[in-house]
Amino acid sequence: MPSTEELLKRLGVNIDPETLRLALTHRSYAYEHGGIPTNERLEFLGDSVLGYAVTDHLYKNYPDLPEGDLAKRRSAVVSTRALAGIARSLGVGEFILLGQGEILTNGKDKSSILADTMESLIGATFLNHGIEVARQMVMRLILPLLHDVDVLGAGTDxxxxxxxxxxxxxxxxxxxxxxxxxxxxxxxxxxxxxxxxxxxxxxxxxxxxxxxxxxxxxxxxxxxxxxxxxxxx
The missing domain is CATH 3.30.160.20 (Double Stranded RNA Binding Domain)
Structure with a gap:
């Protein structure tokens, strides 16, 4: 596995080693290692930060769009599919700590695991640096999707x-x-x-x-x- 320093370089942020390891700890790995903490709480936090950052951007930059269209755009770019695509482009899968069962079933490329880990990394960034740095990271990752007609056209389903x-x-x-x-x-x-x-x-x-x-x-x-x-x- 490559150094997590490479992952931080790709993300464009610094996260302390303990928090970063937690953000990368899937529940399958935690279960096999004595029930250590998982990244699920960070995922919960990151989901809220992600939603706030995207909603704030859409509200301020698309003043003429009705609520329904704003919601559709937000849904498209925060979907499991969109987040998993971002994670794959960053090579996040190779850094996730997985249990043997998930490793054997190619868990590092499962969209659900990749998307959840991206949310955990956003949550970790928020914990270390606050909302503004976390928002900036989200925008770096999400903005290309907001300009992608193919992503926005069909939403998430x-x-x-x-x-x-x-x-x-x-x-x-x-x-x-x-x-x-x-x-x-x-x-x-x-x-x-x-x-x-x-x-x-x-x-x-x-x-x-x-x-x-x-x-x-x-x-x-x-x-x-x-x-x-x-x-x-």
Whole structure:
């Protein structure tokens, strides 16, 4: 495992070693090591800081958007999918302390674990430096997503979004065809979305659900209404 100094460099903040270790301690690791503290309380804290920072930014920078649109944008960028994507881009998974069961099932790449750990790191930053430094870190990570039409267009539920578009365009029935590969302890799934018998987007993931979500996201970009493909900044 690389030094946590590299992780802090990627995050752009300093977190004291004890708090950082706590932020990276998944409950599966804690259980196997005598019930030591987990990162769940930091996750709870970081979730609130994240929500505040994004809400404050949206309110101040999008004065003409109604409440519903503000909520949709916030939901999109604080979702498990969005946070897991950020964590993967930073390589957070390689630093998470996991139990053997999670290690064997590729827990370091599970979206739920990655997203929860990102919230824990935000919480740890808040504890060490206060709200302003934590807010600045959140904005560095989140701002690119707020300008991503593909992220904002469908919110957080890609499968629902593609279903709605397919129904509106009368494209036909939706079917996810999923296959798996690799050993049982590190299995990868591939999903291809078929609409009306026609193959659309493909996705991969460590679980069938994540592979289907990825294929739905790719497919949404292919069939979305034309007026959702551009957005005034």
């Amino acid at each position: 890609w499968k629902t979004a593609i279903q709605e578009i397919a129904a509106a365009k009368k494209l036909g029935n939706i079917e996810y065809r999923v296959t798996g590969s690799g050993p049982d302890h590190q299995r990868t799934y591939q999903a291809v979305l078929h609409i009306g018998g026609t193959a659309y987007g493909a996705g991969t993931g460590p679980s069938k659900k994540e592979a289907e979500q990825e294929s739905a996201a790719v497919s949404w970009k292919m069939v979305r209404p034309h007026d959702e493909s551009t957005e005034a900044k």
